[in-house]
Amino acid sequence: MLALRSVLALALVASSYAGILLPRANTNAAISPIVDQVDMTMRHVGPDILTITANQTLSTATLTPQFNRMNTSFTAMRTGLAGVAVSSGSTTTHPTNDDLSKVVGDAVVLVATSLSGVKATGKVPNFAALVSSLDPTIAGALKQFNTTSPNGLALVHIIMIDARQFLVAEGFTQTNAALGF
Incomplete structure (x- = not known):
């Protein structure tokens, strides 16, 4: 008799919570322009940094604006994704x-x-400070991406297997951790 009452009580509680659960929607269409923007920014910033390096004009003065652009872009990614419902994908x-x-x-x-x-190169004496500012920003954006697009970092992890060595060498520890390395 006690077991029957326990089962009935559990069923009653479970049915009351079942009505509250709502299915997730596919919000990938809302996620796409946000991640596209950070990729577009990096398609400009990346070559700019390589050009600065190749032209032998690498310095704190020339690199800091590029870091600022990356910080702004990845911050916008994190903030934008936080405003999108978790996607069913x-x-x-x-x-x-x-x-x-x-x-x-x-x-x-x-x-x-x-x-x-x-x-x-040693041409940017405050490089570690620049990285220490950008690293948590990228890590936060990646974590938010993984929240808004559940398990979205699984493929990013695979993509980064070879390139992560550069993040390690430059001191991006939080970004590496966010990627699961």
Whole structure:
């Protein structure tokens, strides 16, 4: 008799909570322009950094504005994604989960590769300070992406397997941790 009452009480509680649960919607279409913007920014900033380095004009004065642009872009990504409902995602409807992850992965690869070797040049004495400002910003944007697009960083992790060495060398510890390394 006690077991029956326990089962009935549990069923009553479960049915009251079941009515509260709402299915998630596919919000990938709202996520896409946000991640596209950070990728577009990195498609400009990355080559700018490489040009500065190749032209032998690398310095705190020339690199700081590029870091500011990256900080602004990744902050906007985090903030924008925080305003989007968690996506149920899709593997068939464009933009798919993989489409979004590839764009984010591309942006992070551009950060890693464009900054590779800057520290070793010694031409930017405050490089560690610049990285310590950008690193938590990128990590926060990546974590928010993984929240808004659940498990979205799984493919980004795979994309970054080779390029993460540059993040390690330049001191992006929080970004590496956010990517699961």
